[in-house]
Amino acid sequence: MSGELPEGFSLRQDALATEFGISRIPVREALVQLEGEGLVTIVPHKGAVVSGLSIDEISELFMLRSLLEPLLLKKSAPRLTAEDYAQLDAILAEYKAELHAQHTTRWGELNTRLHAVLLSRAQQPRTAAIVATLLQQTDRYTRMQLSLSADSIKQAQQEHEELVGLCRTGDVRGGAALLKRHIEHACKDLEQFILSRRRAS
Numbered sequence: 001m002s003g004e005l006p007e008g009f010s011l012r013q014d015a016l017a018t019e020f021g022i023s024r025i026p027v028r029e030a031l032v033q034l035e036g037e038g039l040v041t042i043v044p045h046k047g048a049v050v051s052g053l054s055i056d057e058i059s060e061l062f063m064l065r066s067l068l069e070p071l072l073l074k075k076s077a078p079r080l081t082a083e084d085y086a087q088l089d090a091i092l093a094e095y096k097a098e099l100h101a102q103h104t105t106r107w108g109e110l111n112t113r114l115h116a117v118l119l120s121r122a123q124q125p126r127t128a129a130i131v132a133t134l135l136q137q138t139d140r141y142t143r144m145q146l147s148l149s150a151d152s153i154k155q156a157q158q159e160h161e162e163l164v165g166l167c168r169t170g171d172v173r174g175g176a177a178l179l180k181r182h183i184e185h186a187c188k189d190l191e192q193f194i195l196s197r198r199r200a201s
Contacts, residue, residue, distance in 0.1 A: 007052040011040065038140040053194050058141055062187035065134050069115065069183060070176035072122040072131060077167040077175055079121035087117050088164050095160065099146070099153050107146050108139035114160055118167065118179075145186045148193055155185070 005011075011031060017024045031048045034040035041051045091114045098106040112135045122128060146152055159182045166175035 005050045007050055009050040010046070011048040011050065013047065038137065053190075055191050055194055058138075058187060058190050058194075061134055061138050061141070062183055062190075065131065065138065066180050066183040066187075068127055068131050068134070069119060070180045072119040072124060072127055073167070073176045073179055074172055075124060076119050076122035077172045078170075079123075080118070080167060081121075084117055084120065085164070085168055088114065091117065092161060092164060096157055099157060104143050104147055108143045111142050111146075111156075112136070112139060114164075118163070141190055142186065144193075145189050148189060152189060156182075159185075 013024045013027050013031070016027045020027070031040055031042065035042050035048070039051055040048045042048050091110055095107075095110045095114065098110060115135060116132070119128060119131060146156055159178065163175055163178050163182065166172075166178060
């Protein structure tokens with residue numbers, strides 16, 4: 001997540017097992033899970049390596065999200081219930097606590113839950129399924145974007161709170177516009193980070 005291990009870095013199971021004082025079985029299971037999250041690539045005859053960061057992939061995934069999520073929000077926001085807002089407030093409170101505690105493993109999960117609840121009343125099951133997949137595929141990038149700086153954390157928190165507030169007051173158009181900017185900002189942050197890291201190397 002921090003970029004400490006470079007792209008293509010070999011993750012040897014036996015070395016990791018020794019480092020953590022465990023057997024190779026949980027290491028193997030962890031690497032499979034990390035592959036599912038896009039952080040690791042398991043290469044035949046080579047083993048696990050740190051996945052590369054692709055600007056093209058980031059641009060495409062976040063572009064799709066910036067198009068589809070505001071469309072769903074416009075349909076969902078007017079139908080959100082008091083129970084939905086109670087759930088959103090609870091997620092925001094937990095999100096704030098986890099951000100300040102620097103628990104990066106929870107950030108993606110809570111971000112996905114927040115977006116999912118906001119979009120949950122759209123009654124557009126096919127689009128919702130596509131967006132759910134996109135959120136899963138961008139989870140790694142979302143957590144990385146939040147970990148870039150304190151400003152990124154603060155801005156994400158403010159935008160989420162403002163987004164929920166706009167929906168609560170019935171400003172659906174304003175909420176959809178903010179959601180689009182929120183997704184595009186995350187994409188731009190990540191692209192600049194990857195480019196600066198390539199220039200540094």
